Each structure stands twice: as structure tokens, then as C-alpha cells.
Amino acid sequence: MxxxxxxxxxxxxxxxxxxxxxxxxxxxxxxxxxxxxxxxxxxxxxxxxxxxNEITPVSFADDFFQKLLKNIGREDALVVYVVDVFNFAGSVIPDLQKYIRHNPLLVVGNKTDLLPKSYKKTKVKTWLQQQVQQIGLKPLATTLVSAKKLTQVDELLRKIDSLRKGRNVYIIGATNVGKSTLINAIIKARSDFPALITTSNFPGTTLNEIHIGLDDGSDLIDTPGVIHDGQIANLLDPKELKYIAPQAEIHPRIFQLNPGQTLFLAGLGRLDFIAGEPGSFIAYVENNLYVHRTKLANADQFYRQHVGELLQPPHLNTDLPPLVGQEFNLTTKSDIIFSGLGWISVPANVQVKAYLPTGITLETRQALI
Ligand code: GDP
Structure with missing residues (x-):
């Protein structure tokens, strides 16, 4: 034995x-x-x-993570919840409010540098506030940053300082939302004031946290990232991921479509224009992701023939779940969100059908840009 x-x-x-x-x-x-x-x-x-000094991700079902969240709920602490503005569905931590209970919550929308420069901050913020409300969260404040470009990080720190009132600060987030990049940005932003921050690790704790000392004796605590099962990123290998995860500002791609036409987002997503007046469909996806326009009548056959080749990613040998479709009748100018890939903005008064691999979330919202 x-x-x-x-x-x-x-x-x-x-x-x-x-x-x-x-x-x-x-x-x-x-x-x-x-x-x-x-x-x-x-x-x-x-x-x-x-x-x-690395914190490895855990899954929602992992005891570690649930214990950690429960402990945060028992403590009087400020919770900073980092989400990816480009992939909100992939940032959701189920039942978060239940776990953190009455603790004050600050929501940070990261990766704003990916949005086209013309984006309206208030519109994005309002949308994010609606999203977090919809999943049952009641944050004291919501703020937008780019951890990568260090945009608004100082403002975030000021907000954290004003909300924490001497308490510990827990930073939580699903994997890939940019939590580590943000922590590094925070450390960088504070490194001019060595008295304010000292990095120290407490390895071997049951909760796998990294503690960063704050000036008043409390800690900024980096928690493990949680793997979100519904992320398209989990279905792909790192090479394929390069084609879907934008690293720089997205350049919108405009397609003038007639009803009866289809757009493929490589082999990972699809949008059928079923009915409505001809109009502009604008894809906000990774600048190198291949977007293909074809006839709706032939689209099924086209996909079967070309997925893994012309329509790549996925690679031929990637075991991608089949695409499943969902119909939307939209009366206002809207975005169809292909979680993890980006979105396609569609004109008002159209009937469309959108597809993603089984298990990945499709959503709509009022057009953001
Ligand atoms: P974590 O898993 O939440 O810790 O995420 P990481 O910090 O490892 O970041 C995941 C990916 O998102 C990496 O490719 C980062 O370069 C990227 N990333 C993180 N923050 C930003 C940001 O503000 N803007 C952009 N464009 N990418 C970011």
C-alpha cells in the first residue's frame, strides 16, 4: 500500500x-x-x-478558495474585486457577495487600454456597475484602470486608502483578469514611498496568500486566482490564445452586411444576420483574429469544411466543443458579447443568431462604443 x-x-x-x-x-x-x-x-x-512568490490558480470548487473567501467574510476587511472589462463573464466569481458578507467592496474594471480610444468612460463604468449588480454585488465604488499601461492606478490607490480605514485589503479575481499585473503596478506605484510598502511573503499559510505590508501595520493581500470553467481560454492552447487575447487597443472592423450573411470569428464564434435592414456590423476582437464573411445559407457547410484550417483557431487537432447558437431580436443598437473573444456591435431592429462553443456565455448589451 x-x-x-x-x-x-x-x-x-x-x-x-x-x-x-x-x-x-x-x-x-x-x-x-x-x-x-x-x-x-x-x-x-x-x-x-x-x-x-507565485500564487497558482485554484478552481471555484477548491476547498482552499472557499475557505479563503469565508475567512475574508469573517474578517473586517476591504475587498478589491478585479474584473476584465473585455471579458466580464469570464471574470465572475459565483456567490461572491454571500462569502464576503458585509465587507466593503471595491470593483476594479481592468484592461481599459484594450477599448478603442473613443470609448466613453462613464458609459463603460455604468455598464460595469449594472453587470456587478446583476450578479448580486453591492460595491461601494467601481473604478476603471489599465494595470498594463498604469492608467488610473494612482486613483485606485487613493480610493483603496480612503475606503480601507486601517483594514486589511484583499485583492481577488478570476485568472487572466490581470490581478498579478495590477499588484505589480500597485507595488511599482508605491515604490517611490518605501515607507508605505514593504513586500514580504508568508509562505506556508494554508490559504496561499501573499501579504504586502502597508504603512499602518495592515496588509494588502494577494489571493490565488480562480479558474473560471466557462472561459474560452480554457479550451485553447497558449498558441491559439495569442489570436484571441488582445494585447493592445482594438481596432474596430466594420462589415456592411445584408440579411442572409454570416460572420465567423475564426472557428470560435459565428453571427448570422437573419432579418433586418442592411447595416454596419462592427467586430471588436483581437486585431489579428480572422473574421470571415460568408452566405448564411452555406455557413454550416463552410464551417465543417474550413474549421481548423481557414477558420483558425482552433487548430485541427484541438478538441473544441460544437458551436451552439442563440437567437436575439434587438430593437436598439446592441453588442453581442462573445465571452473571451470580444463583441460585435449590430444595428437596431435586427434578428441575429450568435454561436459560441458549448458552455461559453453569450450576452447582449446596449452598444458600448
Ligand atoms: P491574473 O491571472 O489575473 O493574475 O492575470 P495576469 O496579470 O497574469 O494577466 C493575464 C493577461 O492579461 C496577461 O497576458 C497580461 O499581460 C494581460 N493584462 C493584464 N493587465 C492588463 C491590462 O491592463 N491591459 C491589457 N491589455 N492586458 C493586461
């Missing part, structure tokens, strides 16, 4: 079967351990935390 081993950092039972679950350690490391003299074995997460 194999001996049960426990991580000496967090106490989790060590296992080599599921890297998103507690206590994961690669099988090779376990084997090495069996023949070594030293009897201290860390799970991969604690190992990374100790050696690289």
Missing part, C-alpha cells in the same frame, strides 16, 4: 492526479521524494509560493 503523504506547507493530502486540486505534486517529484533523505515535501502550490 502506498503511504499517504501530506504537504508540510498547507497540510493537504498529496496527490498527482489533478493539478487544480489541493495537494497536487507532479508524479516525478513524488518519486524523487521516495528515494531522497530529506523528508519535507511541499505541494506544487506551496512550493511555487515559497520559491517564486
Amino acid at each position: 502506498t503511504e499517504e503523504l501530506y504537504c508540510i506547507g498547507c497540510g493537504a493530502l498529496l496527490q498527482s492526479t489533478n493539478s487544480t486540486q489541493p495537494g497536487y505534486v507532479p508524479a516525478s517529484a513524488l518519486q524523487k521524494f521516495a528515494t531522497a533523505d530529506d523528508h519535507e515535501l511541499y505541494c506544487q502550490r506551496c512550493f511555487r509560493l515559497r520559491h517564486y
